[in-house]
Amino acid sequence: xxxxxxxxxxxxxxxxxxxxxxxPQPVRLRRWSAEQxxxxxxxxxxxxxxxxxxxxPVLARSGPGSGGDRPVAVVLDATGVRDVDALAExxxxxxxxxxxxxxxxxxxxxxxxxxxxxxxQAAVQQALEGFVRSLGKEIGRGRTVNLVRLLEAGAAxxxxxxxxxxxxxxxxxxxxEVGGHGVSGRxxxxxxxxxxxxxxxxxxxxxxxxxxxxxxxxxxxxxARDGALVVCLDVPAAGGDLTSVAExxxxxxxxxxxxxxxxxxxxADALPGGRLDVLVHNAGITRDRRLVNMAAERxxxxxxxxxxxxxxxxxxxLSRGALRAGGRVVATASIAGIAGNAGQTNYAASKAGxxxxxxxxxxxxxxxxxxxxxxxxxxxIETKMTAAVPLFIREAGRRMNSLxxxxxxxxxxxxxxxxxxxxxxxxxxxxxxxxxQSLLGA
Numbered sequence: 001x002x003x004x005x006x007x008x009x010x011x012x013x014x015x016x017x018x019x020x021x022x023x024p025q026p027v028r029l030r031r032w033s034a035e036q037x038x039x040x041x042x043x044x045x046x047x048x049x050x051x052x053x054x055x056x057p058v059l060a061r062s063g064p065g066s067g068g069d070r071p072v073a074v075v076l077d078a079t080g081v082r083d084v085d086a087l088a089e090x091x092x093x094x095x096x097x098x099x100x101x102x103x104x105x106x107x108x109x110x111x112x113x114x115x116x117x118x119x120x121q122a123a124v125q126q127a128l129e130g131f132v133r134s135l136g137k138e139i140g141r142g143r144t145v146n147l148v149r150l151l152e153a154g155a156a157x158x159x160x161x162x163x164x165x166x167x168x169x170x171x172x173x174x175x176x177e178v179g180g181h182g183v184s185g186r187x188x189x190x191x192x193x194x195x196x197x198x199x200x201x202x203x204x205x206x207x208x209x210x211x212x213x214x215x216x217x218x219x220x221x222x223x224a225r226d227g228a229l230v231v232c233l234d235v236p237a238a239g240g241d242l243t244s245v246a247e248x249x250x251x252x253x254x255x256x257x258x259x260x261x262x263x264x265x266x267x268a269d270a271l272p273g274g275r276l277d278v279l280v281h282n283a284g285i286t287r288d289r290r291l292v293n294m295a296a297e298r299x300x301x302x303x304x305x306x307x308x309x310x311x312x313x314x315x316x317x318l319s320r321g322a323l324r325a326g327g328r329v330v331a332t333a334s335i336a337g338i339a340g341n342a343g344q345t346n347y348a349a350s351k352a353g354x355x356x357x358x359x360x361x362x363x364x365x366x367x368x369x370x371x372x373x374x375x376x377x378x379x380x381i382e383t384k385m386t387a388a389v390p391l392f393i394r395e396a397g398r399r400m401n402s403l404x405x406x407x408x409x410x411x412x413x414x415x416x417x418x419x420x421x422x423x424x425x426x427x428x429x430x431x432x433x434x435x436x437q438s439l440l441g442a
Contacts, residue, residue: 001382009026009027010027010028024404026404029169029403030169031166032167038064039072039165041068041069042064043064045059045075048076048077048080048089049079053152057153058154064106064164074094076110078128079112079150081124103141103142104143104169107143107145109132110147111125111128112149132145137437140402144168144171145172151179158424170411171411178426201226205277206230206231206276206277207230207279208280209258209282210258210283214383214385214409216234218409219417222410223413224251228277231272233258252270252272259308259309267316277324279313279314281331282332284332284350287347289343298346306347306353318369323369327371328420328424329374330374330419331354331373332376333352333354333431334377335378337377338377358374374419375430377433378412378434379397379438380406380407382409403436406436
């Protein structure tokens with residue numbers, strides 16, 4: 001369903017009216033397209049504190065394209081901020097330029113991991129998180145603000161390329177750790193070789209569950225765009241739609257009930273060549289009721305599809321060696337699993353379980369199998385399901401975030417594709433919210 005309010009604010013009378021009434025003024029976000037694959041404008045590279053990073057080569061490869069009369073991206077290197085006095089340099093660097101950042105521009109603050117041996121450094125580096133989340137909520141005009149904690153410049157290239165591009169349009173207010181439990185490059189295989197930024201998944205096989213429609217279809221299409229051979233999995237009842245999606249993408253249709261006890265083994269047997277590079281757990285269902293009215297069947301079916309099947313199939317594919325070293329597991333969580341949601345105790349429990357899976361499995365999967373494990377956590381995404389939500393609840397979902405609009409399935413897909421890419425080997429154990437910086441949760 002079209003967002004008529006967003007369309008209204010794109011007109012001169014709409015801007016005048018909403019400004020006079022003090023209403024949200026969202027702007028249509030700039031998303032990736034083949035015609036405009038990068039943001040166009042100046043990149044400002046600023047520093048606060050005494051940094052030891054050489055970011056110039058990385059930013060030259062990861063930044064926006066030239067053109068435009070205003071800065072479209074700002075990268076503030078605050079990795080050297082170690083005391084409260086140095087925090088003043090953060091203010092001094094960004095205060096003069098924030099207003100000049102172009103519409104739908106990007107601000108990325110680079111921080112350092114918290115030093116457990118230096119509580120002053122840990123305090124001010126944690127302060128950057130509050131700073132970034134607050135700036136994201138006030139900057140407006142489709143601009144995003146994110147914090148990246150990293151140890152070395154080279155490990156950040158894939159993450160910066162994503163965050164400084166139109167692909168990250170609905171990702172804001174996030175804190176992403178790079179290089180903590182991950183490794184540079186292909187995951188378990190040392191530094192990444194040259195990759196084609198247009199086809200980073202060329203020669204790789206990806207499996208997407210719940211691929212027949214909605215977010216899963218968008219994920220499958222985006223991975224195929226990036227060069228992957230996509231195995232599209234969904235329940236047999238969705239076979240017609242599933243076959244259409246797979247044929248359109250040049251992929252393989254796999255009708256299968258993901259909750260079957262032997263689903264992992266059957267997936268492994270059906271893989272082209274018997275091996276897999278990217279596993280995307282997207283299949284999910286809702287059976288909403290308040291707990292006092294929730295039958296055991298509603299509870300059990302949601303936990304089985306959304307969590308138990310993820311655990312079983314991941315374990316099976318890892319233990320059988322179906323996931324190659326350098327592989328990626330990307331699971332779909334939800335802000336409901338982070339912040340909770342009335343009427344969704346079953347769904348929120350299942351999605352919080354996905355977060356627990358990622359945090360626990362990520363370091364072990366990397367050390368034992370050379371595979372990274374991450375999750376995306378969508379907020380309000382415009383799908384057929386949300387289009388059926390009552391009007392006032394739907395409008396609240398759209399406006400209760402810093403970008404004052406709902407996201408699109410492609411926003412989740414782009415974030416998934418970044419986490420699935422060969423260059424994202426230094427990103428591991430992360431849960432990245434794709435929610436426009438929802439006002440719910442952290």
